[in-house]
Every structure is written in structure tokens, then in C-alpha cells.
Amino acid sequence: MLSIKDLRAGIEDREILKGINLNIKPGEVHAIMGPNGSGKSTLASVLAGKEDYEVTGGSVTFEGKDLLELAPEERAGEGIFLSFQYPVEIPGLSTTNFMKTAVNEIRKYRGQDELDAVSFLKKMKEKMALVEIDQSMLSRSLNEGFSGGEKKRNEIFQMAMLEPKLAILDETDSGLDIDAIRIVANGVNKLRTPENGILVITHYQRLLDYIIPDFVHVLYNGRIVKSGTKELAYELEERGYDFIKNELV
């Protein structure tokens, strides 16, 4: 469903992604691991369409469409979801209103009718249970004053509401205690289907105990330098990223 070929991108003349190749098929979970500064978050941002980054080469196709030609909101309409590493605080906008708008704009993009109030509330209730979130949190200003764990749970709640075909989880585990990781991972696992793909970006192997990947890739210095199965994650955890660096030398 997602095909990345020789993707190069950077910011202000500095190349960060130096030729990424990656294919994700429906039903697959891929993990991208790598040390700080290797380009993991840049890859996530470029896929979601963040304008700060300039794509200088290569291609990304999603279900046959040229993803790089689409605006961020169109990518979401096509079924791409980015769980932000640092979800933004939005004063004066409740999660409920935010989701109502997002769900309906995506439906509009897909040529579907707006969801009526009853169906929307039903859907909300169902997805709230999934990530153990309560109504009071959804009525508050989006992410404002939320703890790290609450923000990440809210991201997974949004993912559940929007039912993406491809979910990109950008360091969803960073800064979370083990209970929060379990809740978040549990939410993600319930959303796994044979039709959708998941790309987990993480620094640590820990999250992958809960979201078991089919493939693990190591990103280093803007390139995928090693790919394997979940065993690769354990190896990285044990030996550290230095063993990759040493192998490359």
C-alpha cells in the first residue's frame, strides 16, 4: 500500500533523508528504529506532509497515488494518520469538536455524508473505551494541560476515530511509563486488521514487546541500513546502536 523509493528530503539545504526505500503491504506492521538524529521523525513528518521539509528526490506512492503531490489534509483523507511525537496544545478547541470536524471533513473528502450526532456519539463512546479515556478529558481544550500519557492516549483515540489505512506512530512510547505504554499498545493492537498497515517509529525496543512488528528496519544517518524481523529489535536493545555503526565501518 505504501511504497517509498529513494526518498530524499531535508530542511534548509541540510539533507536529512538520504535515499529511503520501504514497502508496506496491507496487514503488516513495520518498525523503524534508530539513534537520535537518524531521521526517524523527519520521515514521519514528510509522509504526513509537513511543509517545513523539502523533498529533493525520490517518490512515495500510497495505494497508487503520488503522496507527495497531496496536501496534509488530503493525505489524511486518503487514510494516512500520524500519531505525533509532540501533540500540539490547542486552547479553546475540545477533542470532541476537533474529532467531529475531522471525521466529517474526511467523510466529505471521500464523498460520504456527514455523520449524524447520534452515530458520532456512539462511535466516540466505543473508541473511548478502547484507550480508557473519559468524557471529561474530551471536553477539555485539546491536549492543554494533558500529561504525556494523556496526550498519547488522545492520539490513539483520534486514530481509532479516523480509522486510517496506514498509521504512523512517531515515538508514541517516549516518556511513557509502562502502564501507559500498555494502554496505548493495546489500543493500537485492537485497530490491527488484515487491511491496514502500521509504521512504528521508536528509539527503544520496549514498545515492540506490545506491538509485535513483522519487520524491523534500522535507520541511520538518513538511510535504512539494516532490515530484519522482530529479533533485530532485541539485538539492538542488547548491543546498542553502536554495533550497527561499527558494522557500517
Add this chain to the structure above:
Amino acid sequence: MDTITYFKERFEQLQEAQLDSRLRSLRDDAFNEFEQTGIPTVKHEEWKYTRINDFFGKDYHFTTDLKELQFRAAELQPFLLPGHEDANSIVFINGHYHAEHSVLRSEELEVISLETAAHNQYAPVVEAHLGHSADYHRDGINALNTAFIQEGVFIHIQKGKTVNHPVYIYNVTDARSGNIFAQPRALVHVGENAQVEILETFVTMGADESFTNQVFEIAVEEDAVLHLYKIQNDAANSTIVSTTHVHQVGKSVANVVTISLSGGLVRNNLNMVMSAPYCEANLSGLYLQNGHTHVDNHTVVDNRQPNCLSNELYKGIMNGHSTGVFNGKIFVRQIAQKTNAYQTNKNILLSENAAVNTKPQLEIFADDVKCSHGCTVGRLDEEALFYLKARGISDATARSLLLHGFALDVLEKIGSEDVRQYVNALVTASLKLG
């Protein structure tokens, strides 16, 4: 004839016609003040960014005789605010109070002319409070209003009573045949332990120039609660100088929310004078401007007694070529220990050509106080915009949502559910940027 000569002629006619008026000497003093100071120019520190003297080069018609007005009640219909069926309405047309177009539903509320009030049992209140705002405005424009006090109203809220219907005040300027200069004037007396909710609006009819120079003075007695919502959504051919002077005579609560959505030029002077210990004043404002409009909010919070609390929050969203001014003065007199005074002004500029001048001004003479102020001028947060767009929300909708979120905490200061919904709908409509 230049405008000043015209005013002088009109002034003399008025004084001639009302020889036994109790307001004569007040008017005399004010006209002298006006002659000495003139219309403020941008050289005047308080008018540095707001130019009104140009308007006085134009030929304005200035009604001093009520009979000159031809106005039918039906003509007011399109401008009535939601909920008017259940509200008291006080209507000023071209600066004059019109009893026949006004509707009084609450017996706790008394509306009489200032002249009458100056002669009856309210004379001491008129004596004490009419013209008090001049202490805070040493400029000709305030004096000019006072010099022509004629059909101004005295609004009295009985002590111990809660006015059961809101009070809607319409400042109508009928500029359908000629430029109009209007000077509405009111003195509101909120009696001890009384409560009232006032909503005022400005309406210009017709395409000629309208200039409204309004002065409302409000005296709030012990344990009284005042809610005042000023809604400014006037036409591009309007100029408004609106002075609201709230004098908290006793320990009381005053909430004033000023919403400026459109209009050619708007200058608001809001004074909160806290003359008793333990007063509370909440001042909030939202200005949303586009095109070539100009909005200026000058506020004064004067802590004259200890233990008073004031919260001030003004927010602006400026688009097009619009310009904005915020000037927030906080005085803490030497005696006013334990003052808590907070002030925030935040602005978002949506266009390269929009501008805001913001200036907090704190003068603190007491040593045991908590005062804070902060102002920001910035653009829409790009990170936030991307976050919303990444969830499938279009650029235009995302911008509207963020701006509405920015404005929301001011809207939430509007206590009345009906008014809040009405204002929210106006704000939402003007934030549709797509």
C-alpha cells in the same frame, strides 16, 4: 463654516433655549474645556495612533432639536438584537433618547431624562456622578459630549432588586440623508445590592458618514453587580468614540465585555474606578478586524482603595489592512495595598498589512500589591495548523477553528447564555476565512 464655529453656534442656541436647565453650568464648563483643548490630534499622547480630527473637517449635521427627526419604529426592526421581545430597550437616535421607540418591561428600572433627574430626588446622584469621566479624559472629545447634554438619560436600578429582563441599549445613527454627528449620553445608577445586565450596540443606517461620540457613566453602589456587554458591529461609514466610565462607589462587581467586529473606526475608552475596598472588576475584549478598519481600546483600572481585584483580558485578530491599538493603564494609589491587578493582551496578525500597537502602562504607588501584565503579537501557530490538517481538516477550517479557540476565553466571559450564543455566531461568521 468650520466645525468648531458650527459647534459654538449650536451650543449657544442650546444654552439660550434652556435657560432654567440645571445642567447649564456643567455644559458651560465643558464647552470652555472643549474650546481650550479642541478635538484631540495624534499629538495628544492618548490619541497617538487614532486619528479622529480629520472627521471634523467634514460637514456634519448635528441635531439639537428632537423634532427634526423623522423615524418610524419599523425602521428599527432589522437591527433589533435577539431576545429583544423579552428585553428592556432604550433607543438613542442621532444621540437623543427616544421614549416612544423604547420599551420598559422591568419595574426595577427607571429611565428618565437627565434634566428631570437633576431636578428630582436623584439630583444628588446626578451631582456626584455626571461628568465624573472628565477627570480621566482631558481631551476635547469628552468635553464636547458634556457640553451638549440635553436628551441624555438617567437610568436608575432600584436598590436590592435584580432587573429581571436585560437592558438593550441601541445607539442608532440615521445617516440616510447627510453626515450625522451623534452624542448619546447616559448616567446609569446601579443601586445598592442591585443587579443588572446591559447589552449595547451601535447601528448606522444609510451611507453617509456617521460619527458617534458616546459617553456612558455608570455608578455602582455597595454589593451591586453590573454586567455590561458592548457589541460593536457597525458599518464601514461609522466612526465611534465610546467612553464607558464605571465608578464602583461601594464594594461591588463589574464585568464589562467589549466585542468589536466591524465598523470604520472604533475608539473605546473604558474606565474602571474602584473607590471602595474589595471591589472586583473584569474587563474583557475581543476585536476582529478586516479591511481598512481601526479599533482602539484604551482602558483604565484605577485602584483607589485597598484589596481590589481586577482581571483584564483583551484579544485581537487583525486581517487585511486593519490596525489595532491596546493601551491598558493600571493605577494603584498609595493607599491601595493588597491590590491584585492582572492584564493580558494577545494579538494574532493574519496579514502582512495589519498592525497592532499594544502598550501596558502600570503606575503603582503602593508596595504590597500583585500586578502582572503581558502582551503578545504573533501569527497563527503553524505547528497547530499542521496538526489539524494532518487530521484531514482543510486549511480554511483549521484556521477558523484555531482562531475561534483563541477567541473563546473572551467569549466565555459573557455570562448571559443568550448573548454569548449571539456573539459566538457573529464571531464564527466573521472567522470563516475560506
